[in-house]
Amino acid sequence: MAKELDSLKQYLVDARERKYALGGFCFWNYAYGMSIAQVAQKLNLPMLYIIGDAEVKFFGGLKNAAAAARTVAENVDVPVILHADHFKDYDEICRAIDAGFKSVMIDASAYPLEENIERTAKVVEYAHKYGVSVEGELGRIAGSEQHLSLTEAEAMQTDPDEAAYFVEKTGVDILALSIGTVHGEYRFPPNINIPRLVKISEKVSIPLVMHGGSGTPEDKVAEAVEHGITKLNLATDLVKTVGKATAKVQQQPGFGYSVANLYAPAYVDLANYAEHKMRLLAKNIL
Numbered sequence: 001m002a003k004e005l006d007s008l009k010q011y012l013v014d015a016r017e018r019k020y021a022l023g024g025f026c027f028w029n030y031a032y033g034m035s036i037a038q039v040a041q042k043l044n045l046p047m048l049y050i051i052g053d054a055e056v057k058f059f060g061g062l063k064n065a066a067a068a069a070r071t072v073a074e075n076v077d078v079p080v081i082l083h084a085d086h087f088k089d090y091d092e093i094c095r096a097i098d099a100g101f102k103s104v105m106i107d108a109s110a111y112p113l114e115e116n117i118e119r120t121a122k123v124v125e126y127a128h129k130y131g132v133s134v135e136g137e138l139g140r141i142a143g144s145e146q147h148l149s150l151t152e153a154e155a156m157q158t159d160p161d162e163a164a165y166f167v168e169k170t171g172v173d174i175l176a177l178s179i180g181t182v183h184g185e186y187r188f189p190p191n192i193n194i195p196r197l198v199k200i201s202e203k204v205s206i207p208l209v210m211h212g213g214s215g216t217p218e219d220k221v222a223e224a225v226e227h228g229i230t231k232l233n234l235a236t237d238l239v240k241t242v243g244k245a246t247a248k249v250q251q252q253p254g255f256g257y258s259v260a261n262l263y264a265p266a267y268v269d270l271a272n273y274a275e276h277k278m279r280l281l282a283k284n285i286l
């Protein structure tokens with residue numbers, strides 16, 4: 001009997017209460033996913049995978065991705081959550097839920113507030129029928145290529161009053177914020193707006209999420225967790241860790257190509273990276 005995937009909400013509600021966070025680790029292949037899950041198992045934390053459109057393609061579709069995550073679940077004793085990251089299309093989200101996803105993000109943050117609310121609420125209505133958690137996003141998260149002035153950066157960030165209104169109108173379970181992190185690698189020094197997070201946190205009681213965890217200074221991450229951040233998305237750093245490890249091992253004298261020779265160091269580095277981040281995020285309960 002295959003183990004089912006878990007929903008996300010209850011874990012993040014607990015995380016907000018007890019002031020810790022889960023890393024959302026990008027899932028693009030079973031073997032790497034498994035090496036991170038073994039760390040979650042060791043620390044007795046839920047294994048939270050995030051998966052976007054591009055990674056779904058590597059699996060050959062939503063059903064295969066869900067099946068791969070379920071196979072991980074069969075091999076560990078901790079809950080496994082597969083979270084659809086930045087999905088924008090209602091029909092695609094319904095397909096993910098039909099494929100067994102129990103956690104989805106609807107990113108309608110590019111739309112004006114009322115349209116974002118309408119699109120998000122529609123997903124909530126469908127998802128909640130199946131016990132699926134929904135993350136919405138308010139405010140825009142910059143790409144690493146965008147060089148913004150401080151005023152421009154602030155203008156894109158989540159407004160505390162709008163956040164409270166958005167949560168009330170949509171019924172979302174989890175809220176992704178824009179408070180100065182970027183997607184991808186930072187090309188400019190990060191400026192994380194903790195005062196704004198504090199204000200949002202006072203008005204919004206559901207779990208809050210920070211995207212763009214790669215390269216964000218760890219003292220700021222720890223501070224954000226104290227103020228309501230319960231999930232930190234990590235993708236770029238994982239790819240970089242694997243890329244660097246596989247490049248480095250090939251420079252060693254006498255290196256011979258085999259799957260084990262090429263990839264074993266990457267598995268080890270990935271597990272070490274994941275353990276470091278999990279311990280940082282969950283230090284209040286570990």
Ligand SMILES: [Zn+2]
Nearest residue numbers: 183211212233
């Ligand atoms: Zn994101």
